[in-house]
Amino acid sequence: MLLLGIGYDIHRLVEGRKLFLGGIEFDSPVGLLGHSDADVVLHAICDALLGAAALGDIGEHFPDDDPRWKGISSALLTGKVMELIREKGLQVNNVDVMVLAQRPRLGPKKGEMRQKVAQLLGISHERVNIKATTMEGLDAIGRGEAIATQAAVTLLSD
Template identity: 65%
Template sequence: MLFGIGYDIHKLVENRKLVLGGVEFDYHLGLLGHSDADVVLHAVCDALLGAAALGDIGEHFPDTDQKWKGVSSKILLSRVADLVKEQCYIINNIDVMILAQQPKIGIKKLEMKRNIAECLRMDVNRVNIKATTMEGIDAIGRGEAIATQAIASLYEDL
């Protein structure tokens, strides 16, 4: 069994959509970034790339490449799934922790799980999403940013 961890954080700003786990939230701020800035899917990408020893998201989808500007992170995650499969690995499970003061995540967790499972072509029951606030502490707690941690496990396709 192989394991990888991923982490991403983006600043919340005006005039951007808030997309988390491939789901658009009705919120007055969105995440600043080159793509859609989906911190959930970016962290999952990095967890998978780490488990397969394939570098990181910035190496595969650099923010200096206009091809990735504004792109849905579901596309990035699907490409990462292809890279993992090319290395003869099967994704065992994904576990995600979203750190956000607002908005409330719970009502959209199932939809996020389904998006991740669809992109990775795996059973939705092997994807877990949790969320927590930062109790008003630091940039996340003040509502200035959202972060995500993820862990992925892979096994060899024998």
């Protein structure tokens, strides 16, 4: 059976933080504010995975008031979500990601992001798609104050 999940995340950009997207560090004067490393790409993917498996959402599994998750790499959180997916006898079929950001330009690092996401999900990079769009100067994202991500995942059950 094919199972579909969708995920969304948004975080504010602030000075003094590193910027991680899809598990890859970007050279940027600003980073995303959050309890963990605030990687909106991996957070949206985690929510999509959990949704497809009917396992709730990322906030239920990794609450932002729990000190265990303070500053943690979202790649580690993704690994923990994948453990839950495998425990249910599910496997990832594919993932499609849309990053909404005025900056940075993702083009030069999209290949690295695809490889990293594929590695974390245990699939071929050919089953990972990453797209990016700007908000044409509209809203907080368009003003360069935040980055958001939407993700869709399909899982296969045994």
